[in-house]
Amino acid sequence: MPEDGAMALKPANLTYEEAAALSFGGTTALDFFRRGKLQSGEKVLVNGASGGVGTAAVQLAKHFGADVTGVCSTANVELVRSLGASHVIDYTKEDFTQNGETYDVIVDAVGTAPFSRSKASLKERGRLLMVLGGLPDMLRIPWVSMTSSKKVIAGPATGRAEDLRFLAGLAEAGEFKPVIDRRYPFEQIAEAHRYVDTGHKKGNVIITLEHDD
Ligand SMILES: NC(=O)c1ccc[n+]([C@@H]2O[C@H](COP(=O)([O-])OP(=O)(O)OC[C@H]3O[C@@H](n4cnc5c(N)ncnc54)[C@H](OP(=O)(O)O)[C@@H]3O)[C@@H](O)[C@H]2O)c1
Known part of the structure; x- marks a missing residue:
């Protein structure tokens, strides 16, 4: 790691596995919320609230004082509620883009x-934080800025040292809990990738390493 790399002391109250799960979704969500200028009291919807980025985004938006709606499938409704979402939409039963609700941040x-799908669900000056999007969606971003009060924010998130330390501090204070789905030993890393590639993991998948003391 470079001297100024994204490093933080492991929070004493987390296991090594939880500490390993702290950074990926957490630093991504923090970077997008910063670029999207999330404010306390705003209405935030997280599509994919049960994934690695989503479980972090729900907890962080709640921490920053937002009113959070999570979108997930039936099996994950309770998990998403437990992370701090005040409303949960089951995407197998309801399409959030069709229910007439609007949000400051999606x-x-x-x-x-x-x-193209979510613009009607954004308030005036609303921001879409496109953690994942295709090239055609990216190419439309300048056009959206020129023709609308709404904004699309996309591109790779930066993993900053200060963000990792902020997350570690929140975890230490019991205000941020990395969600772990499955653990695989290093020898089964291909199996772990196969599971992640299904697109249905809950939070994070951990690879464990055996070591001689
Ligand atoms: N821009 C960046 O810098 C950046 C940084 C980090 C990650 N990413 C990208 O962001 C994406 C998300 O990463 P991740 O690790 O959070 O993904 P993930 O954990 O694999 O996401 C899986 C979750 O998505 C849910 N899901 C699947 N289909 C859904 C739907 N139609 N509506 C709502 N939820 C749905 C699944 O729930 P169910 O099983 O209930 O369907 C599952 O819990 C990845 O493509 C990753 O590459 C981008």
């Missing part, structure tokens, strides 16, 4: 809510 961590 986080799309699945890629199923590009601007």
